[in-house]
Amino acid sequence: MEENRIALVTEAGNGLGGMFADLLLEHNYKVILAAAKKSYQSLAKQCEEVEDCKVIEVDFTSNESLCRLKHVLYSYYGKLDLLLNNAEVVNGFGQKINQLVLEDVKYQFDVNFFAVLKLVQMTKPLLEKSNNPKIINVTSGLGDINKMKDKTFCYSDYSLTAYATSKAALNMYTVLQAREFKPTKISIHSFDPVVRKYCTYNSVILGEDVRNAFMELIV
Numbered sequence: 001m002e003e004n005r006i007a008l009v010t011e012a013g014n015g016l017g018g019m020f021a022d023l024l025l026e027h028n029y030k031v032i033l034a035a036a037k038k039s040y041q042s043l044a045k046q047c048e049e050v051e052d053c054k055v056i057e058v059d060f061t062s063n064e065s066l067c068r069l070k071h072v073l074y075s076y077y078g079k080l081d082l083l084l085n086n087a088e089v090v091n092g093f094g095q096k097i098n099q100l101v102l103e104d105v106k107y108q109f110d111v112n113f114f115a116v117l118k119l120v121q122m123t124k125p126l127l128e129k130s131n132n133p134k135i136i137n138v139t140s141g142l143g144d145i146n147k148m149k150d151k152t153f154c155y156s157d158y159s160l161t162a163y164a165t166s167k168a169a170l171n172m173y174t175v176l177q178a179r180e181f182k183p184t185k186i187s188i189h190s191f192d193p194v195v196r197k198y199c200t201y202n203s204v205i206l207g208e209d210v211r212n213a214f215m216e217l218i219v
């Protein structure tokens with residue numbers, strides 16, 4: 001029988017992360033969910049019954065917490081087939097320049113961008129042990145400069161400065177990292193879980209085509 005692949009999903013306590021984790025479980029992955037606080041507690045309960053699911057408490061803004069995650073990954077798993085960077089912080093809707101609080105902006109960059117860099121650095125040796133290692137960075141149209149200039153794009157009038165700029169940084173990072181990884185086995189992808197026709201202003205369903213696009217990446 002085919003050996004289970006191992007996926008690390010950052011956060012799956014809310015919304016989309018949970019749907020991604022379920023799809024991975026359905027497709028022969030062991031899934032490690034890295035979650036914080038209340039999400040950690042509720043996921044830990046939900047996962048008790050699921051054989052291939054493990055939940056680890058991680059705060060992505062804490063180096064100490066990330067070190068503990070590293071220890072678990074290296075000592076109990078020894079390899080990784082998929083890193084799914086899904087965790088996010090989003091706030092500051094409608095804020096103008098005079099309302100921005102720099103500490104909030106930095107916090108969003110910590111979770112949405114710097115944590116991804118740290119996780120890629122941390123897991124690269126484990127990914128190199130897989131036959132077909134992948135990294136998926138979950139992004140948003142709000143971080144796509146061309147979409148945000150297009151008035152017909154449903155989020156184009158959102159002024160979520162910290163969130164949008166952190167996702168734009170993530171997108172550029174993914175492009176640069178893909179170039180670096182090109183000669184290696186590791187592939188890295190940006191994945192926007194909201195296509196325009198499913199863009200429903202804060203309520204997201206995983207549309208059929210988004211689901212299919214995700215499946216193409218994971219199988």
Ligand SMILES: NC(=O)c1ccc[n+]([C@@H]2O[C@H](COP(=O)([O-])OP(=O)(O)OC[C@H]3O[C@@H](n4cnc5c(N)ncnc54)[C@H](OP(=O)(O)O)[C@@H]3O)[C@@H](O)[C@H]2O)c1
Nearest residue numbers: 011014015016017036059060061086087088138139140204
């Ligand atoms: N939903 C949308 O409309 C939409 C659209 C486009 C793209 N996306 C992308 O899709 C992904 C998932 O979105 P979502 O709407 O499902 O997200 P969500 O419901 O906001 O969930 C994000 C999770 O990240 C966790 N998190 C935040 N800070 C953390 C930290 N310091 N340490 C550990 N975990 C932390 C949050 O935990 P807490 O619950 O404890 O805060 C939350 O459970 C994100 O990358 C997002 O950018 C979403």
